[in-house]
Amino acid sequence: MSRVVNRTAVITGAAQGIGAAAAHRLAADGYRVAVLDIDPRGTKVADEIRLAGGRATFALCDVADESSWAEAMALVHRELGPVDALVSNALVTDGLPLHELSVESWNRQLAVNLTGAFHGVRACLPDLARSGTGSVVMVASVHAWFGLPGVPGYATTKAGLTGLTRQLAVEYGGAVRFNCVVPGPVLTAQWDQISPEDRKQSASATLVGRMGRPAEVAAAISFLISEDASFITGASLAVDGGWSVGKKSS
Numbered sequence: 001m002s003r004v005v006n007r008t009a010v011i012t013g014a015a016q017g018i019g020a021a022a023a024h025r026l027a028a029d030g031y032r033v034a035v036l037d038i039d040p041r042g043t044k045v046a047d048e049i050r051l052a053g054g055r056a057t058f059a060l061c062d063v064a065d066e067s068s069w070a071e072a073m074a075l076v077h078r079e080l081g082p083v084d085a086l087v088s089n090a091l092v093t094d095g096l097p098l099h100e101l102s103v104e105s106w107n108r109q110l111a112v113n114l115t116g117a118f119h120g121v122r123a124c125l126p127d128l129a130r131s132g133t134g135s136v137v138m139v140a141s142v143h144a145w146f147g148l149p150g151v152p153g154y155a156t157t158k159a160g161l162t163g164l165t166r167q168l169a170v171e172y173g174g175a176v177r178f179n180c181v182v183p184g185p186v187l188t189a190q191w192d193q194i195s196p197e198d199r200k201q202s203a204s205a206t207l208v209g210r211m212g213r214p215a216e217v218a219a220a221i222s223f224l225i226s227e228d229a230s231f232i233t234g235a236s237l238a239v240d241g242g243w244s245v246g247k248k249s250s
């Protein structure tokens with residue numbers, strides 16, 4: 001892949017996990033990187049990128065809050081200039097069946113995971129559309145496509161992101177590309193509370209026989225966001241080690 005010159009990428013939920021891996025990867029690709037997160041530990045990710053010779057800044061941002069986006073974008077413009085690429089990745093989840101899920105939890109999952117993407121695109125769109133090479137990647141999940149017990153809020157938001165991606169690709173086709181990655185099980189802090197047995201089961205449900213690494217999702221994000229993917233828009237790319245195509249049945 002050719003090295004990116006003079007482009008700025010904004011990544012949400014980038015203090016850890018897949019978002020942090022995407023921040024590091026896009027910085028290595030040559031982007032100036034804005035690390036956005038509600039968690040102030042995102043400063044560490046920006047510091048690490050700068051130490052490695054890249055350009056990065058951290059902006060405290062609650063993606064669910066429009067005014068927080070306005071403040072973050074003012075900082076990004078000041079520090080890094082206009083935005084060329086957006087990775088919408090932040091999430092919250094609550095592993096409860098619908099009858100046990102509070103309305104507050106349901107609303108918060110929608111607000112962060114789905115409305116957060118809406119706010120992010122709206123905040124970045126004027127910048128993204130200006131050059132004709134703007135690019136957005138949403139981070140969805142295999143939960144968008146498959147029902148698994150106990151995650152009605154999360155699955156709904158992830159299905160929403162795949163729909164939103166197609167819709168925005170249609171609406172802004174000539175000006176901005178919109179794609180999403182659809183990860184399967186990827187070892188991040190999201191798995192901290194999950195037992196070794198359940199992790200093993202998820203790993204064995206993939207065709208490659210292991211869980212994914214955040215850097216492997218970041219590599220797919222890097223491709224879709226880049227000009228190497230200039231003829232790809234509205235796509236949902238599974239990054240799941242074959243989880244979604246292999247089923248055990250006799």
Ligand SMILES: NC(=O)c1ccc[n+]([C@@H]2O[C@H](COP(=O)([O-])OP(=O)(O)OC[C@H]3O[C@@H](n4cnc5c(N)ncnc54)[C@H](O)[C@@H]3O)[C@@H](O)[C@H]2O)c1
Nearest residue numbers: 013015017018038039062063089090091141183185186188
């Ligand atoms: N880990 C997996 O197995 C897996 C599988 C499929 C999809 N995904 C998707 O990948 C993405 C990243 O997941 P992860 O596993 O790296 O999660 P993670 O929990 O490690 O990181 C999520 C980040 O989002 C941030 N965040 C939460 N609320 C926020 C808000 N309101 N505003 C800004 N930032 C906020 C958190 O502080 C955290 O840094 C998510 O969209 C998730 O749905 C993950």
